[in-house]
Amino acid sequence: MVDLATQYQKMQAEMDDAISKVVRSGEYINGKAVWDFSSNLAAYTGAEYVIPCANGTDALQIALMALGLQPGDEVIIPNFTYIAAAEAIALLRLTPVPVDVDPETFNIDVKKMTGSLSLKTKAIIPVHLFGQCSDMAPILKIAKENALHVVEDNAQSIGSIYTFPSGNRQQAGTIGDAGALSFFPTKNLGCYGDGGALLTNNENLAQKMRMIASHGQSKKYLHELIGCNSRLDTLQAAILNVKLPYLDTYIHSRQKVAQAYNEALEARPDLYEIPKCIAASTHVYHQYTLKVKQDKRDALQKYLKERKVSSMIYYPNPLHRQPAFRGVIRIGSDLSETEKLCKSALSLPIHPELNEEQIYYITGLLLNYE
Numbered sequence: 001m002v003d004l005a006t007q008y009q010k011m012q013a014e015m016d017d018a019i020s021k022v023v024r025s026g027e028y029i030n031g032k033a034v035w036d037f038s039s040n041l042a043a044y045t046g047a048e049y050v051i052p053c054a055n056g057t058d059a060l061q062i063a064l065m066a067l068g069l070q071p072g073d074e075v076i077i078p079n080f081t082y083i084a085a086a087e088a089i090a091l092l093r094l095t096p097v098p099v100d101v102d103p104e105t106f107n108i109d110v111k112k113m114t115g116s117l118s119l120k121t122k123a124i125i126p127v128h129l130f131g132q133c134s135d136m137a138p139i140l141k142i143a144k145e146n147a148l149h150v151v152e153d154n155a156q157s158i159g160s161i162y163t164f165p166s167g168n169r170q171q172a173g174t175i176g177d178a179g180a181l182s183f184f185p186t187k188n189l190g191c192y193g194d195g196g197a198l199l200t201n202n203e204n205l206a207q208k209m210r211m212i213a214s215h216g217q218s219k220k221y222l223h224e225l226i227g228c229n230s231r232l233d234t235l236q237a238a239i240l241n242v243k244l245p246y247l248d249t250y251i252h253s254r255q256k257v258a259q260a261y262n263e264a265l266e267a268r269p270d271l272y273e274i275p276k277c278i279a280a281s282t283h284v285y286h287q288y289t290l291k292v293k294q295d296k297r298d299a300l301q302k303y304l305k306e307r308k309v310s311s312m313i314y315y316p317n318p319l320h321r322q323p324a325f326r327g328v329i330r331i332g333s334d335l336s337e338t339e340k341l342c343k344s345a346l347s348l349p350i351h352p353e354l355n356e357e358q359i360y361y362i363t364g365l366l367l368n369y370e
């Protein structure tokens, strides 16, 4: 699905130099590279404040902790997503409220969201799935009308740009009260281990999140809040500093691959539905996800595997069917579209190193599949 070794080889000298600088410095925690990365990421995203942390799941948890929610408060999330957001919500004794997704975009269905609100609803976590922003203008409107916090799960869509009806353009992760990023190696901007960050334009929230990520300390050994220990390693920050300048090129390559897939697979509308883009958002193609028709998804995956093409099912099980969440969630809407996607969605290899020959081989197999 990805080719991280080739990506490294292309910048080996630069990367080795950055890594060995950290190793030689001895500043393994909160070293200079961490501070540099914070300002580099602020410049790239346009966020006023960047709080680095240990991973994307922690980022979601820290944001929720900083919002001062009370046990029993409800948080709306899409039903078709990675488990991290629901987990952070439930760990804080808040109630995840899964809402169905729009089958065209895989993102939360804003119309169904409206019907999911209750007096206990305090926040929404839109997940920008697969590389495209959730429809943030109506989400912000619902949030404002109902005094809800908005935390964006932007683990998959760094660099995606949302255009408001006013023409105002903002990067994914900088639109809500806070945005959570992950630098897991396979994300569009990945380090060589775990890493994460929070983005916000709210100074108070930034201060609180920074404290929470550092044991709730306002200064050393003065703990004003109950926090956690969540740091981005200096080594990972140094790696991210090398890779961030390439992010737009990576995104462009992914878009090119997606376009090639689209152009080829349009010839088989009987079997494939190609991913749709909304006009309001750019797509950075963290995943290229097809909907396979005629109940043939699993057989197709087997056929590809036999021909040495990897593919992934994101996600095979909807949140509301996860055993750990039984009795923990409150179902927010009818969830029929999620159920269908769990049976039809198939993600193909997409990464900046995928070459034309490989794309040709993959699309050839897909076009000839009976």
Ligand SMILES: *Cc1c(COP(=O)(O)O)cnc(C)c1O
Binding pocket: 055, 056, 057, 058, 081, 082, 084, 085, 127, 153, 155, 156, 181, 182, 183, 184, 194, 195, 196
């Ligand atoms: C990867 C991912 C996360 C979690 O990130 P980690 O850094 O692995 O903790 C959260 N949400 C979504 C949608 C993700 O894809």
